[in-house]
Amino acid sequence: MRCLCGVAPVTKRSGKSTIVRRRQAAHNRLANAVYHWARVAVQPDPKSRAKYSALRHRGHGHARALRSVADRLLAVACAMLTHRQPFDPARAATA
Numbered sequence: 001m002r003c004l005c006g007v008a009p010v011t012k013r014s015g016k017s018t019i020v021r022r023r024q025a026a027h028n029r030l031a032n033a034v035y036h037w038a039r040v041a042v043q044p045d046p047k048s049r050a051k052y053s054a055l056r057h058r059g060h061g062h063a064r065a066l067r068s069v070a071d072r073l074l075a076v077a078c079a080m081l082t083h084r085q086p087f088d089p090a091r092a093a094t095a
Contacts, residue, residue, distance in 0.1 A: 009067070038070035048072065 012019045041048040048069045055065035080087055 034070050034074065035066065037073060038066045041073060042066070042069060 009020045012021065038048070042052045043049070051072060052065045052069050055068055056062070060068075076087070
């Protein structure tokens with residue numbers, strides 16, 4: 001789902017080196033919106049904060065942790081659109 005908005009990074013490997021860069025062929029405004037959505041969601045949403053904190057505790061960087069939060073938010077948004085249901089926090093707490 002991350003590839004839909006250009007949030008997924010591109011990994012280039014050559015021999016011993018590995019470089020992870022931002023995807024260039026992406027909709028910049030949409031990728032920026034998803035980044036800020038994830039950044040802001042970490043503050044009030046306990047599930048997003050827990051996911052972010054767990055990834056940071058395991059040694060992942062800030063950007064990598066936010067991409068995972070963004071993945072979760074995009075999955076929830078796609079599920080809401082697919083099932084044509086509004087967001088229900090009570091239902092999300094049981095999942």
